[in-house]
Amino acid sequence: MTSTIPAAVTRAAATFGPAPALGPLSYGSLLGEVRRVARALIAGGLRPGDRLALWAPNSPEWVLTALGVGYAGGTLVPVNTRFTGVEALDVLQRSDARGLVVVGPFLRADRLAAVTAVAAEEGVALPRLVVSIPDGWDEFLASGDAVPESEADARAAAVSPDDVADILFTSGTTGRSKGVMSAHRQSLAVATAWAEIAGLGPDDRYLVVNPFFNSFGLKAGILSCLVSGATIVPQKVFDVPRTMESIGAERITVLPGPPTLYTSLMDHPEAGRHDLSSLRLAVTGAATVPPALVERMREELGAEVLTAYGLTEAVVATMCRPGDDAKIVAETCGRSAAGFEVRIGEPDGEVLLRGPNTMLGYLDDPEATAAAIDADGWLHTGDVGRLDEHGYLTITDRLKDMYICGGFNVYPAEVERVLARLPQVAEAAVIGVPDERLGEVGRAFVVCRPGQSLTGAEVIEFCRGRLAGYKVPRGVELRAELPHNASGKVLKYLLRAEAADA
Template sequence: MIENFWKDKYPAGIPAEIDADRYPNIQSVLKESCQRFADKPAFSNLGKTLTYGELYRLSGDFAAYLQQHTDLQPGDRIAVQMPNILQYPVVVFGAMRAGLVVVNTNPLYTAREMEHQFNDAGAKALVCLANMAHLAEDVLPKTGVRHVIVTEVGDLLPPLKRLLVNSVVKYVKKMVPAYHLPGAVRLNDALAQGHGKTPREATPQAGDVAVLQYTGGTTGVAKGAMLTHRNLIANMLQCKALMGANLNEGSEILITPLPLYHIYAFTFHCMAMMLTGNHNILITNPRDLPGMVKELSRWRFTGFVGLNTLFVALCHNEDFRRLDFAPLKLTLSGGMALQLATAERWKEVTGCSICEGFGMTETSPVVSVNPFQAIQIGTIGIPVPSTLCKVVDDQGIEQPIGAIGELCVKGPQVMKGYWQRQDATDEILDAEGWLKTGDIGVIQEDGYMRIVDRKKDMILVSGFNVYPNELEDVLATLPGVLQCAAIGVPDERSGEAIKMFVVVKPGMSLTKEQVIEHMRANVTGYKMPKAVEFRDSLPTTNVGKILRRELRDEELKKLGKK
C-alpha cells in the first residue's frame, strides 16, 4: 500500500509525520510566536521594520477597530487587495483576530475580476491600496461590500518618510488615479481608533475557514478554495519539518519577492516563517529589478523564495551577480517548473542550490519539496510529512511505483472544498480525501516525484494559473469574434505564454490590436496574450468542442519540440 511506501523515504532529521492538531487555530500560533519572538524583526519594507511584538500590537488595533466600529461578525469575508507592504500582515492577522475570513485579492485585477470575486465570496469589507481605489469605486455598488478601508504605500512609515513616499507615489509617479469612495476610512485612522482597546480574540475551530483563496482549480471558473485553520497550520508545520534543519529560529533573513496574496508566499512567509520567528524582507515591486537588487544589497539574506522567471532575470543582472551570497543557504522554487539551466546558473552565481517543490492552492499549497540535504534537480522532491501521494490511470485505479498517471494527494493541508461549489468539489476531491492535481506524474522508487505533463488545459505564466475558459469567455464578447481558443506555448522568460486563435464572423474584420485592447480592458496583465493568430476555422470534436490539444501540438511542432 502507498501508505507504507513513504515511511522510510525521509532523510535523517526529517519526521514522517507532524501533529496537525498542535494548535487550535492560527490566532494561537500568532500569539505564541509574537510573544516568543517579540523583539525579533518580522517584516521589513521601504526601510521600516516591524517586530513581532509590533505586528501583534498593530493587528490587535485593527481587530479592535473592526469589532467596535463596524458591524462585521465572525465568519464574514473581508477582501484584502494589497501588494507586499507592511500593512498586509497587519490587516490579515487583525482580520483573523476579529474572526473574519480573509479573501486574498490580486491588486492587479481589473474591475470585472474584482466584481466576480467580491460577489462570489460575499465579501462585506474591503481593504485596498489607494492605487486601485478608482476601480473599487466602479465595482463596489455592484457588490455587497459595505465597509471600505484605504491605505497608501507609505502609511506605516515614520511621519516624514510617510509624507515623502506617499507624495512621490501620488504626485510624481502619478500612480494613484482620482477616486471617490464615500464613507471609506483611511487605514491609519482605523488603527488609531482601535489603538489602546483590547480586541475580543476570536476562537475559531480548527475546521473553520480561515482564508478563501481563489483559483480556477481544474477548470476556468474562479472558485474560492476553503482553506481552514487546520489546513494552514498543518502546512506551516510541514514546511518547518522539511526545512527546519536548515533554518535557525529567530535569525534567518528571507527575501520575499513573490506576492503575499498568492498562496505560495502567503503560507511560507506569513505562516511558516511566523512559526519560526524569522525576518521577511518584503519586495513591493519585483519587476523593478534595479530597485530590488538595491534592496537586496542592504541585507545579509540567508534565504530566497522565488520562481524560475525571477531566477532567470536576476542571474542576467550584473549588479545582482556582484552581491555577497556567502550567507545564502536556502533557495526555494515553486509556482512553475524549474528549468535545469536556470538551476545550474543560480548555483553558479550564488553558490546555493535551489530546492524545487510542488503545490496547489487547494493544498495550502505545499505538497512536496526537495530536502536541502538531498536535492534532485528535475524532480519536485518528496511529499512533506503526513502527506501521501499516488498516481492513478484514467479510470482512477492506483498505479504501481514508477508508472505514469495523474498525481493525487492526501493530507491535512488539503482544502475543505470549494466555496459554495459542491459539484466542483466532488470532481476533484473524493470521499477518502484524495485530491486530483490534474498533473501527470511519476513516483520514483526513492520516493522523489516528477511532473511529466499536465492533464488540464491550464496555462502557467510565471507561476500564475491562467485558464483558457476565462480568456475565451472574455474574447467572445468582442463583436466580430465567431470562435476563439487560448493555449499556452513555451516561453523562456515566463515558462509559458498565452496565444489566442480567432475565427472572425463572416463579413466582419478584426485586427490583433483590437483583440489586445479588448483583453487589456478585461483581464489583468499576466493573463494577456502574447500572440494572436487569425484562422478560417479551429479544430473541433464531432460535437463542436474546440480541441486545444491539437492547437498546442501544432505550436510545439513549429518549435521542433514534438
C-alpha cells in the same frame, strides 16, 4: 503546534520576543499591532465569521491586516492585485465580503476607483467597511481606540482550529474561479511543514517576492515566518535591481520564487555589483527547472536550491530536502510533505493527494468539491506525473487545459469566454506557448464572423480591459477556421503542434 492563527501570533510574541518580525516591529510588538488592527475591524462592524477582502500588493499593512482579520475572528479573502475591477467585484460578491482593504493608486491603476465604477454600472453596493491604504490606514487604526483590548483578545481566544481562516480564489478547468477554503489548523500545518523543511529560524530574513494573495506567499511566506521566528521582508513587485539591492542591504537569507526570478537576477548586467552572499536558500517550482540552472544557482548564488509542488487546494504537497542532488532537485518536485499521501491514479496517471491539509472544499460549490475530492478523500489535482522508488514526484503533463505564465496559472477557458464577448468573434481558442522570460504565454487563435474583421492589436486591447495582465494573450492568429473533432471540440493539440513547429 498552535492550531489557530491568533494563537500563533501570541506564541510568536512569547517565543521570539525581541527578534525582528516586520520592518521595525519585533515579534513582541507585532502582537500589539495585530491587536490594533483587530480592534479597528471590530469597530468597523466585522463580526466573527465575516469575510474581509484584501486587495493590495505585498506590504507591512497587508501582513498586519491578514493577521488582524484572524485575531478578530474573521476570514481573509485575498484578491489578486492583477485583477481588473470586474474580476475583483466578482470575488467581493461571491465571498459576501463585509469589508474591503484596498491599496490606493499603484502601478498606474486605481483599484478602488475601478471596482467602485464597476459596482455602480452593475447597481450593486460595495461593503460598508472600505479602508484605503496607505492614506486611510492611520484613521482606520484610530477608529479601534473605542474597542477594548480585552474584546479583541476574547475574539482571538474564541477562534477554533476548524474555523475557516482564508478563502483563496483560483480557477478550475472550466475557467470559473472557485473559492478554496482552508481551516486555521490547515494553513498553519502547511506553513510549519514548509518552515521545518527549509530550516527557517529567527536568524533568517525572508524576502517575500511571491504575492501575498497567493497561497505560497501567504502560507509558505507570512505564516511560515510567524511559526519559525524568521523576519518577513515584503517586496511589492519583482524588480531585479531592487531585489538585488534588498538582498544586500537586508542581508536576505531566504528567497523563493519561479525559475525566471533567478535567471533574471543572475543574467542582469549589474548582478556582479551587488552582494548576494547572504543567501542560503532558494526554493522554486511552478515550471520545469533545468539541471544546469540548479547547478548555476548553487554556484553563483551560493545557496541551497530546493523544488516543491503544490496547488491552492493543498498548498505544499511535496518538497525536496536539503542535500538532494541537482538532478533530483531539477527533475522532481520532491517527496511528500505536510502529512500528504501521494499516489498516481489509473489509468490516466493523475497525481492524487490525501491528507489532513487538503482544502475544506470550494465555497458554495459542493458539486465542484465532490468532483475534486473523491469518496476516499483523494484530491484529484489534474496534473499527470510519476513517482520513483524513493517517493519523489515528477510532473510530466497537465490534464487541465492550463499553462503557467510567470508563475501564475492561466486557464484558457476564462480567456476564451472573454474573447467570445467580442461581437466580431465567431470562435476562439487559446493555448500556452513557450516564452524564454515568462515560461509560457498565451496565444489566441481567432475566427471572425462572416463579413467581420479584427486585428490582433484590437483583440489584445479588448482583453486588457477585462483580464489580469498575465492572462492577456501575447499573440493573436486570425484564422478562417479551427480544427475540430467529430463532436465539434477544438483540437488544441494540433494548434500546439503548429506552434511548436513554428
